[in-house]
Amino acid sequence: MSKPETAKKPMPRHIAFIMDGNGRWAERRGLSRLVGHDQGYRALWKIANTCLDLGIPHFTFYAFSKENWRRPKDEVDGLMALFEKYLDENLNPKKLADARRRGLSFRVIGNFLDLPSHLRAKVRKLLAATRENRGHILNVAFSYGGRAEIVAAARKIARDAGRGKLQPGDLTEETFSRYLYTGGQPDPDLLIRTGGEFRVSNFLLYQIAYAEIYVTDTLWPDFKPKELKQALREYQHRERRFGMTSAQVKSTLRPPRKD
Numbered sequence: 001m002s003k004p005e006t007a008k009k010p011m012p013r014h015i016a017f018i019m020d021g022n023g024r025w026a027e028r029r030g031l032s033r034l035v036g037h038d039q040g041y042r043a044l045w046k047i048a049n050t051c052l053d054l055g056i057p058h059f060t061f062y063a064f065s066k067e068n069w070r071r072p073k074d075e076v077d078g079l080m081a082l083f084e085k086y087l088d089e090n091l092n093p094k095k096l097a098d099a100r101r102r103g104l105s106f107r108v109i110g111n112f113l114d115l116p117s118h119l120r121a122k123v124r125k126l127l128a129a130t131r132e133n134r135g136h137i138l139n140v141a142f143s144y145g146g147r148a149e150i151v152a153a154a155r156k157i158a159r160d161a162g163r164g165k166l167q168p169g170d171l172t173e174e175t176f177s178r179y180l181y182t183g184g185q186p187d188p189d190l191l192i193r194t195g196g197e198f199r200v201s202n203f204l205l206y207q208i209a210y211a212e213i214y215v216t217d218t219l220w221p222d223f224k225p226k227e228l229k230q231a232l233r234e235y236q237h238r239e240r241r242f243g244m245t246s247a248q249v250k251s252t253l254r255p256p257r258k259d
């Protein structure tokens with residue numbers, strides 16, 4: 001697989017994707033929204049494989065938000081079925097061997113307790129089976145809400161403080177981020193949103209503080225590896241200042257990396 005033109009410039013360590021536009025993709029073709037989600041599932045795999053080939057260590061796909069439970073029942077059921085397909089496919093022994101070979105570990109971020117018990121069992125199994133794989137982490141955000149994640153972290157912190165495991169003065173941004181669902185992973189450097197809307201939709205609210213944002217009108221099922229590479233080229237031409245001046249960034253000082 002060919003690397004983006006600017007392969008010498010830093011690549012993102014973490015890319016987060018808001019996969020919007022499945023419904024519109026289907027409706028424009030007179031098809032059911034679920035067909036759009038099926039196509040979106042295929043696009044997810046093409047993009048995940050491209051991230052693996054490009055050596056991106058972390059990538060996160062927003063598959064189902066906490067708010068998506070409010071969608072019509074047949075659409076929610078369809079998305080649950082797709083999530084189960086994702087888990088089953090990756091639990092297949094051949095796929096597990098492939099994940100081992102590629103150093104791919106799977107994670108699911110979101111409110112685990114919202115999921116039906118049969119899905120929870122499969123999530124646990126997939127996480128356990130790929131936990132030792134080193135190199136890449138593929139996160140799927142499912143029943144995920146950014147505010148809920150922050151509140152859940154605050155609750156765990158309060159519990160640890162109550163047990164004397166943590167002193168209030170020890171709580172730093174770094175400690176806080178360890179309590180998030182993505183604890184231990186770097187923050188996204190690049191957030192890609194398809195479908196043309198300029199919103200963050202309650203996604204990784206804490207983690208995207210310094211992310212570069214790329215919004216495209218392309219609907220998610222049409223988002224191809226070629227456009228991912230275009231987004232990477234654009235990312236590589238952005239000046240990331242982390243609060244400093246442009247002159248400081250251009251000097252020998254390197255911007256602090258936020259992990």
Ligand code: FPP
Nearest residue numbers: 019020021022023024040041063082083086
């Ligand atoms: C938003 O587009 C997309 C979703 C709510 C679902 C995204 C899910 C997938 C791409 C596949 C599922 C993957 C897994 C791993 C289960 P939308 O339907 O709101 O699009 P619209 O704005 O055009 O209506």
